[in-house]
Amino acid sequence: MSIVKKILIADDEPDILEIIQYNLQAEGFEVTTAKNGNEAIEKAKRTLPDLIILDIMMPGKTGMEVCNLLRQQPAFKNTLIIFLTALSDESTEVKGLESGADDYLTKPISPKVLVSKVNALFRRFSNDTPKVLKVGDLEIDREKYMINFKGTDIVLARKEFELLSLLAGKPGKVFLRNEILNTIWGTEVIVGDRTIDVHIRKIRQKLDLDCISTVKGVGYKFEV
Structure with missing residues (x-):
């Protein structure tokens, strides 16, 4: 029997939280929500999710601050993190990925596409997928x-x-x-x-x- 994946969603917009939570639960995931950055950190430590979806512009601590803080802790070294934000400029995307996120998605996004992205990310970083790919002189760190x-x-x-x-x-x-x-x-x-x-x-x-x-x-x- 497969283990149910746990997902934490942090966003200060209740409607977005509700829609994302509903669609991910319908896909079979166990979902926890947070309304701000501080709550996201507290719930992440308590539930140890497999994947975290973070809005960047949140009260308390921003999504990037949350990502940075969690990545410094061994318990979250392999936790998948997705930024879901209205900020679509390339410089913010680069900063987001450099802060330790595994993917960067911009709003608005359809729930079906988001669920597809989540499933794809779990497949990409499954245990049988090498985190670092080496081909000749090229090294690709997928994590x-x-x-x-x-x-x-x-x-x-x-x-x-x-x-x-x-x-x-x-x-x-x-x-x-x-x-x-x-x-x-x-x-x-x-x-x-x-x-x-x-x-x-x-x-x-x-x-x-x-x-x-x-x-x-x-x-x-x-x-x-």
């Missing part, structure tokens, strides 16, 4: 969202990181465009093929290495 290439740390945006992690996870495998779109962006989000091309180009530029090959008319593959 810390960090890239290191030949001893140099490289900063990638979240979707760039997820795309590189997907391709590098199976070197030589050709990933179809639809497969990439569904895995990285999900079936609930409508994006075009051009989106993949742009992200691939940015990854190539930041790594300064053409490690991702284009299979014309089919998709992409990672080559060591």
Whole structure:
């Protein structure tokens, strides 16, 4: 029998708390809620959740302060943390991921998409999934969202990181465009093929290495 995953949601908007709680409970998760940052820390210590969903702009302590404080404690080293916030600028997203979050989602988001993201995160960090992927001179830390290439740390945006992690996870495998779109962006989000091309180009530029090959008319593959 599978163990029920515990999730803590912290948000100062009661309607959002209620909607998220309802949908996650319907998916079979055990859900606890908090209305501010201080309450989130107190309930996290008491319930030891497997995943925490944090709003950033909360009274008491902000979501980032909560994340930073929890990450300093051994009990929360492997706890998954998602920021769910109305702040959509790239600099805040980067700060959020650097503070120790595993994902960064912006409001508004449909409950179905959020549940899908939560399930995907649990799958990604399941016990049989290596936290650090090493391919040649490239090291991908899936837990810390960090890239290191030949001893140099490289900063990638979240979707760039997820795309590189997907391709590098199976070197030589050709990933179809639809497969990439569904895995990285999900079936609930409508994006075009051009989106993949742009992200691939940015990854190539930041790594300064053409490690991702284009299979014309089919998709992409990672080559060591």
